[in-house]
Amino acid sequence: MIITSLITEYNPFHNGHIHHIEASRRMTGADVVIAVMSGNFTQRGEIAVTDKFTRAEAAVKHVDLVVELPVFNAVSFADDFALGGIHIAELLGSTNIVFGSESGDIQDLERVYTQLKDTDIQHEMNELMKEGYSYPRAVNKAIGGEVFKGSNNTLGLSYIKAIDSLNSQIKPLTIQRLGNQYSDEHLSESRFSSATSLRKALVENRLEEAVRYMPELLARNILANTPLSNEKIFDTLKVIIDRSDHAELREIYMMTEGLEYRIKSKIRYHNSYETFINDVKTKRYTRTRLNRLMISILLNIKAEKMKNYTPTDAVRVLAMNKTGQKYLKSLPDSLEIITNVNSKNRNFIQREIAATDIYNVFAKSDRNDFNTPVFISD
Template sequence: MRSCGIVAEYNPFHNGHRYQISKAKQLSQAEVMVAVMSGNFLQRGEPAIIDKWVRAELALHHGIDLVIELPFAYAVQSADYFSKGSIKLLQNLGTEALSFGTDYSGEIDYQEFAKFQLENQREIDDAFKKIQNNGMSYPQQMTEVYRRLYPEMTLDFNSPNHILGMGYAKENILHARPMELFPIPRKESEHHQTEITQGNFASGTSIRQHVKEKKWREIKSVLPEETFRQLKEHQTIDWELFWPLLKYQLTVQSTTQLRHIYQMTQGIENRLKKYVNEADSFKDFIEKVKTKRFTWTRLQRLCLYVLLQVTQEEVTNVWNNSYLRILAFNEKGQKYLNVRKNKLTLPVITNVNSQNESLLSLDIRAGQLFQLVKAEKKEQDYYTKPIMI
């Protein structure tokens, strides 16, 4: 059974995702579509607008056959680690192809980029060191590095999906049997676009903003009917709901305690403590704390690590002991797992029990944190079995 993997967040699942799945299946000639999907918290350090189970089920309704959860230790990370975990799971599942969305509309061979990166890593590192502390942000610095070393390929490190695409390509080429890559340009909207224009496609950013403002009429045409219904029926989640919890944590913990949190470096704990009682909201807090080195996204992830008391040891444990946590599947996805089961080297987890709860501790805590701000009580991990359609 030829398979194609997609790394996704589906926050929420919209028409652009449905288009990508259809196009990826067509280009890769895959019989089975596998999604590695972030759980209740996402790569940029944000909570998902609706929980992982709802999002996984929506994916099954629109062309995905098997949904695997990307563990928190990989999901809430910079692009490099996010890519490393995603590719690791897809490689273990034996997927022959990988498709991803890209904001880049020009001609680019991601596989060639990956080869260049692999063969010239020392030169890239040296060039990066030479232009550091020049007032540019990290994405601007990396864009300049590649402009100098690889002028024939236009690379823009300010484009989130483009960065992830490059990350997937770099990780993929390190494996003995790299997956065939199928990048698919976005339709009609850019990643950070906040307006919804006429048409059937809009960015996740604009959809989430319109949901927050309850502008239902404007987003109906850009969502599958099931997504539209789920968003209207369920409480939607954003960072502001967690602000009182974060404020409490930062208030009661000393700077010494905060230094033990994963990724708490360069004295940033002092800025967190300094501004926590001056801010009126989470947005206001991040605006006060952020610097060129500590971007909005990096701070969001760090705040999640504080809320969950994440340590380096816990993260490293998941990196060294990965697993395949199944969220949802249909008959085709189940058949694919049965065909592959004797070749899998990672454990397949379908329910949380005493044997695996220690390994899943970060995912479980993330689910419990997510539930703390929800009016609707729904267990995210214990006693919850994969969705089957």
């Protein structure tokens, strides 16, 4: 069987994702398509605009199975995100993954990955990053090209690296990303628009604009509840940072180089997330890096816990159709597949349960891992 996995966030699920799924199914001739999806917090350091259950229900109308990416992988750097995704894809017997990239050329990406394993290039990159270069800029400078002008190219490199480091037989493939850039806040003039622009439209209650680029039912569902953004978590972050001393903050994952002093000294002067991040960020401490750090503070992710973390050999299922359901039954009995969370299996996903409970404080929702069954699509 051909099992194609997509490592995703679907924040929110939109037309570009539907194109990705359909193109991946055609490209690979997949018998089963699996989405390995971030839960309620994402790799770019954002609280999801709507909960993981709602996003999974929208996605399973197009894929066969939606499973959750562990939260420690979901909110970390690209390499950790990719390792978690490939680990889950491997557990589920995936034969390939397909990701979107600005390059659209898997041979180009694999060539760059081979270059980056060169000791001299690694040394040059380390020196560049010490000077304040971001990882993508350091890659481009070290290899003398512009291959990594784009966040999806960076993730693509991490997927290839994860497959190599796990000695996996999964085959990586890519399709070219369409529409505007991921970070573009303005809606596109094509039928594909960035997730960033759609989150902004939803938070600002611009339904008529949003439905041009995403399923209307999903957009209406999100707006009927509370579309979330990091502004919603700012007051809580402020309390946590104010009450914590420097030593406590220093224990948080990604809190490095005395950043705790900068954060603690500045937060008292701000009443919004946006102005606070703009004040703290520098060329070295980018918005995305700071966003991830804020999520680590909110979820109390300690550096020591992350250092000792390895993903469990368990798969948390959020949604499936009949094809996905049948495929799950074909997998080895030794694989811990979690559909209904209970006292016997909760230990495998304690962090994901806690993250959902924290999310629900801001969403004012009571949909949690215990009372929300796996969604089964016709």
